[in-house]
Amino acid sequence: MFRPGDIMQTKKMGDFISEGMAGKTVSDFSHSMPIVDSLGTLVSAEFPKVRYRDVRDFFNGRYRVEIIRPVRPYTPEELHIWCETAHAKVGKWYDVLSILGNLSNKGWEHRDMWQCAEICLDSCQAIGRLTCIPLRKAEPKTFETLTCEGPFYSIGKWYKPGRSEYLELMKEATMK
Numbered sequence: 001m002f003r004p005g006d007i008m009q010t011k012k013m014g015d016f017i018s019e020g021m022a023g024k025t026v027s028d029f030s031h032s033m034p035i036v037d038s039l040g041t042l043v044s045a046e047f048p049k050v051r052y053r054d055v056r057d058f059f060n061g062r063y064r065v066e067i068i069r070p071v072r073p074y075t076p077e078e079l080h081i082w083c084e085t086a087h088a089k090v091g092k093w094y095d096v097l098s099i100l101g102n103l104s105n106k107g108w109e110h111r112d113m114w115q116c117a118e119i120c121l122d123s124c125q126a127i128g129r130l131t132c133i134p135l136r137k138a139e140p141k142t143f144e145t146l147t148c149e150g151p152f153y154s155i156g157k158w159y160k161p162g163r164s165e166y167l168e169l170m171k172e173a174t175m176k
Contacts (some may be wrong), residue, residue, distance in 0.1 A: 059166035
């Protein structure tokens, strides 16, 4: 069901930090992560550093999940650049100062530190898409808006999905 180039958005249910961040951005989601391979590997910006996660980590009954996909599919060359751009962020520092700046309405920008939605947007901009959106203004709400207005569409939304929903997704993927 998911494939490289998709973006997974999540929000941990009952977590006051996620709830607060989603509320601050007026979004259903507090985290955006690019999917970089067909096995469901994600690049996730989390304190203290950007790291790899598995999509299964979010199918445990504690998250709201949505997977979005570009309307115009990536060419193989674009997909390679998109994934490599996301991979290059692994090991970089998580931009906690920017979150503090957002909460206090001060614009602190740190070039070699990253937030989750910035990684997704940077991957898109590396192949010439979504270049009109300032990189350091990206947030999960950015991608929610884009699913309503055109360049992305939702392939599925789940509220507190568990192992059975994940297995169903994998079954559909192998049947295609």
